[in-house]
Amino acid sequence: MVLKKLKSTSFLYFSDEFLIMEFKKIIEEKSKESWEIYIPNLSIDCVVFGYHNASLKILTVKMKENNLWALPGGYVLKTENIKEAANRILQQRTGAENIYLQQFRVFSDLNRSEGFFSEFDDTIWNKQRFLSIGFYALVDYSKVNLVVDSFSDACEWKDIEDLPQLMMDHGIIFEKGLSTLRKQLNYKPIGLNLLPEKFTMPELQKLYEIILGKKLNRGNFFRKMLRYDILVKLDESRKGGAHKSPDLYMYDTEKYQAALRNGLNEGW
Amino acid sequence: MVLKKLKSTSFLYFSDEFLIMEFKKIIEEKSKESWEIYIPNLSIDCVVFGYHNASLKILTVKMKENNLWALPGGYVLKTENIKEAANRILQQRTGAENIYLQQFRVFSDLNRSEGFFSEFDDTIWNKQRFLSIGFYALVDYSKVNLVVDSFSDACEWKDIEDLPQLMMDHGIIFEKGLSTLRKQLNYKPIGLNLLPEKFTMPELQKLYEIILGKKLNRGNFFRKMLRYDILVKLDESRKGGAHKSPDLYMYDTEKYQAALRNGLNEGW
């Protein structure tokens, strides 16, 4: 309800000066409301991974206040837990349902924020110290419809190999999110939320290679992947490309979920 | 400073009724102060592991308010980051320096707290909703001097095989801390903070077995551990026990730290 009101306000068109006044008023009003509905001093930032054109992307948002790129984020309502909060934030942003979410770390350095909103009163919500809970999310790129809200000018997928400078410590949050994802590749399956329902072995391998940032041996990948016993080979193959048509697979959802719970490699 | 004042107050001896009055006053005063110095709605709970007599223990605290056992915890000062907070909390509790600390998860369910402090006003600090950051800590059991503070009656090591009922969701926090530690055993070395400086191979194996909750093959453990190349074999052995004296080892601190950073098993 509240978001809608603000969203519509932000679409008004006036002279620059008036726009600035308007923006200030929005911030101040929004601030008052934030103090009422959110847990103070706590934010959520999300590293949202999507896979498209054989490259890994993350969602970024361009902030109005400072014209910098940021990770999509928000706050925790007084009436929800943090996973619900992350879900709500991302659903508003992407429209996607069924987002795979994993919290990975709290970022709490005293100098995380960078003195934005200096023209505002110290009591304004946005000027508070925020400790941020980092989530990473895996979403189906094709099912996402990006939404721009009242704080942001733009919302775009960026290739992780070609990221713009991110504001505050969002670069660090991204790095930590990616490295967590990488580690989890060693004992959890991945792909159910990143790939389309049907996919080929080379496509799956490419996903692994991009996350890990290195080439893998084809035959060995194939063998290991099959041994995990979470794939179902379909009676179709992907036609249309040059050369031999690769077989299509999908995940055995039961076994995939079981592998998620129990882990793939014992270790000890 | 503040803590000292409270600590001394809590040692006064009066009639029961007077004591209750006194306790209420302490809580109210402490509440006012907490609102001033701490980040609201945010707490820290620590699963502090110590190793003694071939068994793994965690630190528990008995709360005055409800007579229940709890994990040691506290709040985050407005002037510190969460690791500093966890360090401060544990240093006050244990006197230990150089504590290995690892945050592992935020616990944020709406019904985490259990309606304690019902006789107090709703504005009291302790009645707020708290999201808690879980840390696990590895400490040298022999170097710890437990401290009882104004909120607690007792502070004791408890064997993880024989834990009392823990208040709120502290049982879940413990479980998650232990399972995180277990997972980390697969790609990180452990022991530098749990074992004495010099230790034997059977002692190290016992530590692994207790954390993992299962027996390991002796010869294979020996072989794998040596291949990690983080141990230094000393020219001494542990005399005094019956049977063959086991060789003493210590960690090569350089290599141990490097292994902590880089991980022990590649995976992919």
Added chain:
DNA sequence: TATTATTGCTTCATATTGAAGCAATAAGTA
């Protein structure tokens, strides 16, 4: 129909793991 790059899957050498066992040893015991 031949060419070509890609794919499915196997093979062989090498490394790692699981299970077992043997010799050395240090107390306790005869």
Added chain:
DNA sequence: TACTTATTGCTTCAATATGAAGCAATAATA
């Protein structure tokens, strides 16, 4: 003092997993 015993250090052998390479099948294109 020699024997007994359980533990320890470390090796061996079989089973399994991994790394590297390669061969046959295939599908578009020439």
